[in-house]
Amino acid sequence: MAEPAQVSLKELEKKQExxxxxxxxxxxxxxxxxxAVWKKGALGGNYAPGIKVDLELPTLFTQAWDFWRFDPIMLRRAKTNSNVxxxxxIFITDHAQIMGYMGSAPHTITWRLDGASMVNEELYNEPGIMPEPQEESLKxxxxxxxxxxxxxxxDKLARVLDPEDAVKFLSGAIGWGAPTSAYGYSGKNYEYFMTGKRGFEDIIAEIDASIEKAEDRTIGLPGPDILPLYDRIQNWIAMKTALQASIRWAxxxxxxxxxxAENFETDPKRKKELLRIxxxxxxxxxxxxxxxxxxxxxxHFIQILARFEAHEGAWPSRPDYYHGPYYDKDVNVEKSITKExxxxxxxxxxxxxxxxxxxxxxxAREGLQGITGTWVWTLGGVKQDGSDACNDLTIAFLQAARLVRVANPTFAFRWHPKVKDEVMREIFECIRHGLGYPSMRNDPILINNAMHWHGHPLEEARTWVHQACMSPNPTTKHGFQPMRMASATANCAxxxxxxxxxxxxxxxxxxxxxxxxxxxxxTDFEQLFRAWVRQxxxxxxxxxxTVNLGRYKDPEFFGRPFLSGISERAVESGLDAVSYVGERGNCWITAFTYVENADALAAVKKLVxxxxxxxxxxxxxxxxxxWDGYEEMRLDFVRNAPxxxxxxxxxxxxxxxCLEECARFSKEIKCPCGNNWPILPENVSGNIHYANIVGALPNGRRLGDALYDGGVSPGPGLDKNGPTAVLKSCGKIDHIGHGRAFLLNQRLSPSQLAGEKGYQLWRAYMKTWADLGNDHVQFNMVSDATLRAAQKDPEKFSEVxxxxxxxxxxxVDISRKTxxxxxxxxVQGI
Amino acid sequence: MKCVECNFEGPVPRFRYLYNARIDAPITLRQCPNCQTWLAVDELKAAVVQKVTPGEAPWGKSAGIEDLAEDAKANV
Amino acid sequence: MPKCEECRKFFSLEEDPKKGDCVQRVVDPRQAYYKAKPVTAEKDAAKCESFEKK
Incomplete structure (x- = not known):
């Protein structure tokens, strides 16, 4: 759809286009x-036309994997990935300045074929994504x-799981995800490799020193202490192999x-750019x-390299914090590049x-409609000494977001009382422009939360990034979590x-x-509540x-040489980064479809x-x-119960x-590191995925209806007392002691929040939010009219x-139901 | 209940339940088992309110069945 | 029998002229780009549709 050229910017702004x-x-x-981007997120649940699965990578991978079959798993993977x-x-897109993709062409999606056979079988049956000639590809x-x-x-994990657990887990009714680092969500030890102190050659030198030291011991005095070193030496070699291959790839x-530059390009400006690349x-x-x-x-290289090794479902990062000093040097001090x-x-x-x-x-596609993973980048926050970490690059990211308008990555902003007004205005502009991000996170609360649940020391807690959509994870040696454990995701309804x-x-x-x-x-509510607690x-x-076992066995069943090579504790110990040894623990149970519990229990208590x-x-x-044949009764349970x-x-x-019971139990169940499993109510689009899996409930939903949109967000249309009442309800939660974090979706009116007055209203709203101790809120600020128009005319509104x-x-990429x-x-008026 | 498209008649549960227009209103979407047409149904009256089609009158809140839900809500 | 090293798109490695890259220009429906695939100089190019004699 072409741009309406005759329309002024002012007019477009008025129409919120x-x-x-x-x-x-x-x-x-x-x-x-x-x-130029080939959109890889599935539309509803289907891939867009033109998207093809990449078969070059699986071919190279499988050939080498078979060839190196006598090596221990981490070394085998390192050598295999090197072959890839x-x-x-590789390719360089015209005008591009940043390099790196996992597929052999821009329109390809990669296939992690060593993750799960059931995923592989599904790929075989997926229509439309086979490269031509299809018959050959299928073969x-x-x-x-x-x-x-x-x-x-x-496959390997399934063989060691308890059979009853395996059947119930695989029923798809109660859990979501796969307990293997093949489907990543790895946190990263940014404090090790991203502070400007070391590159891969420096890490290789550290590894060489460790190998030398270990080898001195393995030819020394015999004893039980040297026995683990034989395996560790192999792991170190694997890490080194992975890092060396990464350098060669770059x-x-x-x-x-x-x-x-030397053979094809005729434009001198582009030639210069290519030489800089x-x-x-x-x-x-x-x-x-x-x-x-x-x-x-x-x-970017590191993120892509991690994806050559595993299907990373998330993108934990803090770009303004780690790249900010370089922006300052280039733009403000040396002026080697302009702001533009x-x-x-x-x-x-x-x-x-x-x-x-x-x-x-x-x-997974239905649960994450429209995107390929939750790339939630963390902005703002505080430095390790507690001072404001926002910088000019924070603002540049917020401005760039409004220019490129991508749906992935999104930002989550670590708000704290010292954030300057100019940054808040940039944030508000992003929200006002309908991006839906940044989400707002309450930094002081979440730092305390990280200390409360997992015992992260204050200075480490302050380094936190979003490991997935919501959960804070420090970027430090003992704090970062290398495997998100996606399957500890409970369908709580x-x-x-x-x-x-x-x-x-x-x-x-x-x-x-x-x-x-x-x-x-x-005969009384307490009986029902006790049953709820047991369930x-x-x-x-x-x-x-299931997830603990997946984590425990992962170094044996999968192995991550590259991730280990960029993780201080792995480089130091010679253990796989996924090994729980040396990690403090940072687990959480993602609680999908949570609020239905409160509304359903309240309805039973009140009406029965x-x-x-x-x-x-x-x-x-x-x-x-x-509820078929009981419509009047159903409406009673919806309308006449709190x-x-x-x-x-x-x-x-x-x-x-309910949350208190969860919090109590969260401290009884332990991760392999011996730490707690607090809950984190949020949904991605699991509320749609589970619509046909969760049966009728006393809150008035039927099997088939979308569940609430998640976290601690009220049921759609059921929050009738205004935005402050929502915040007050959410504020009754102890956002430190009751769980890891609590997602809150709010819709605000774009027309009400126009101009300076709108900004001041939002600031007042945010003050109430913070004063009540809430840890999260995110906004949709697109009018019903625009969304309705987009449903009718998706071509014209493809960028909403x-x-x-x-x-x-x-x-337009999410299903009609969503x-x-x-x-x-x-839509809350504030 | 009678399908407005093909006149198939049967009890409401014979029409495949899809989902609600909104949880606090009696309007739902169901599918005729005979002609597969999507129907907006008033669950209180056990009656089809209208046929639901994509395009100019797509189902969902934007299509006007939300309005039906609002009306039905007000009338209860 | 033509070999990759005889092709205009073949660029040998300085350190090992027997190895190199096949560099091609691609224009797809969304973007244009150059791609590089490692090949050996001796590789048989008889069936290569992109072969262009130097």
Whole structure:
């Protein structure tokens, strides 16, 4: 769709068509690069036309994996990945200045074929993504699948899991994700490799010294203490191999850039750029960066290299903090580049992340509609000494976001009382422009939270980044978590469902939870609540058991030489970075579909036990009928029972009681490091994925209805007492002691928040939010009219972005059901 | 209940339940088992309110069935 | 039988002229780019559709 050229910027602003404004304001380079991106996020659940699975990488990988079959797993993976990095096709897009992609062409998605056979089988059956000629591709994929069957990370894990746990976990009813680092979410030890003190050559020197020291001992006095060193030496060699291959891969870009400059390029300006690219890729990651371009390139190389090793579902990073000093040096001190040139680099840095994508199974695509992973980049916050960490690059990122308008990465901003007004204004502009990000995080609360739950020391807690959508993770030697443990993600609406059905799941037709009694015979609320607590403990325990085992066995079943090579504790110890040894622990249970529990329990308490309007027998009968034939009763349960988010103590107290039970139990279940598993209510778009998995509930939902949009967000349209009431309800939660973090979605009116008055209203809202001790809030500020128009005319509104849950997506890329769910959210006037 | 597209008649649960227009209103989306047409249904009256099609009148809040939900909510 | 080293798109490595890259220009529906794939100088290019004699 062409830009409406005749319309003035002012007019476009009035119509809130920010994407046209962005197109006019951004540089020609950014415009080209933004439009050049092949969008890898699935539309609803399907890949966009033209997207093809890359078969070059799996071919190179499988050949080498087979060849090195006699090596220990970490070394085998390092050598295998080296074969990929040395031989995969690389490319340089016109106008680009930042290099690196995992596929052999821009339109390809990568396939992690050593992760899980069931994912491989799904890929074989996925229509539309096979490269031509399709028959040949399918034959090749079938061969790969036959080879990998039984030896993927999940296949290996499945063989050691308790059979009952495995069946229930794989039912898909209660958990989400896969307990292997093949599907990453690795935190990164930025304090080790991103502070400018070392590049990969320096790390290799550290590894060499460790190997030398260990080898001195292995030819020394015999004893049990030297026995582990034999394995560790192999691991160190693996790390070194991975880092050396990474340097060679980067230098391939340098070589290509020089070839283009010297043989093809006629434009002198572009020639100069290509030579600078060559210089940059010769420098990093081998040596520490010296300027902004090198620093961004170094970071991007590392992110891509980690994705050659594992399907990283998240992108934990803190770009303004780590690249800020280089921006300051280049733009402010040495003036070697202009602000506009820096903005080009920053914008492209975001675009390069936006284009990243790997094949994901359908459940993951439905749970993360429109994107390929939760790239939530952390901005702002404080330095380790507690002072404000915001800098000029913080502002540049916020400005670049409005120019490139990508849905991934998004930002989450660590707010604290010392944040300057100019930064807050930039944040507000991003929200006002309908990006849905940055989400706002309460830094003092979350730093305390990190200390409370996992015992991170203050200075380490202050380094935190978002490990996925929401969870803070320090970037330090003992603090960073190398595996996100995505499968400790609980479909929490099942807790109340099982409490009402004696642990039986009528959707998957299986006795899932413990038998906590026939709810028809419950005579008071406490019986129901006790059943709820037992079901909660059972679900959490099953998931955590599975994930703990996945983590414990991961170095044996998968192995991460590259991640280990950039992790101080692995480089120092010779252990796989995923080994729990030396980590403090930073686990959390992502609590999908949580608020339904509070609303459902409150409805039963009020209408059955307090008002005695219905019996438990009547309620269970209606639920088993999916409310069919009980519409009047269903509406009674929706309208005449208190709902979370209205500052109503009746239901809010139940919510808090549930959270207190979760918090108590979070300290009983332990991760392999011996640390706690606090809960973190949030949803991504799991509320849609689980719509057909969660049965009818007493809050009035039927099987099939979207669940609430998650975290501690009130049910769409059920928060009727205004935004302050929502904040007050959420403020009753102890955001330090009750769990790891609590997601809150809010929709605000773009017309109300126009201009300076709008900004001041928002600032006042944010003050209330902070005063009440809330840890998170994120905003959708796109009008119903725009969203409705986008549904009717998706072509014209293809660039409208919305906040789904812990991530943003282009509105037209999410399913109709998710779109409707967003429109149903209450627009709060503040 | 009778399908407005093909006149198929049957009890409401025979029509496949899809999802609600909003949780606090009696309007839902169901699918005719005979002709697969999507229907907006008033659950209180057990009656089809209108046929739902994509395009100019897409289902969902934007399509006007949200308005139906609002109306139905007000009338309860 | 043509070999990769005889092609205009072949660029040998300075340190090892028997190895090199096949560098090609690609224009897809969204973007234009140069790509490089490692090949050996001796590789048989008889079936290569992109072969261009130097």
């Amino acid at each position: 920010w994407w046209w404004i962005a197109e006019r304001k951004r540089s020609k380079r950014l415009d080209y690069l933004r439009k 990095l040395d031989n995969i096709t 090749k994929i079938a061969e790969f699948n036959a080879y990998w069957g039984g030896q993927t990370a999940i 230098k391939r870009f340098a070589r290509l850039a020089r070839i283009i 060559a210089e940059t890729c010769e420098r990093v990651p081998a040596k520490p960066p010296r300027n902004l371009q090198e620093s961004l390139q170094y970071d 040139e820096a903005l080009d680099l920053v914008g492209e840095f975001m675009i390069r992340a936006y284009e990243v994508g790997g094949f994901a199974p359908r459940w 099942k807790i109340v469902e099982y409490a009402l059905h004696n642990g039986y799941d009528y959707v998957v037709n299986m006795q899932m939870g413990p038998k906590t009694g026939d709810a028809r015979k419950f 909660m403990e059972w679900i959490f325990s099953l998931l955590v058991r 036990f307090d008002d005695k309007k219905y019996t438990m027998d009547q309620l269970i009968t209606a639920l088993e009928a999916n 709902k979370w988010g209205n500052d109503d103590d009746y239901v809010d107290n139940i919510m808090i009681r 972005i919305v906040r789904v849950a812990g991530y943003s997506a282009h509105f 779109q409707d769910n967003i429109i149903q959210r209450t």
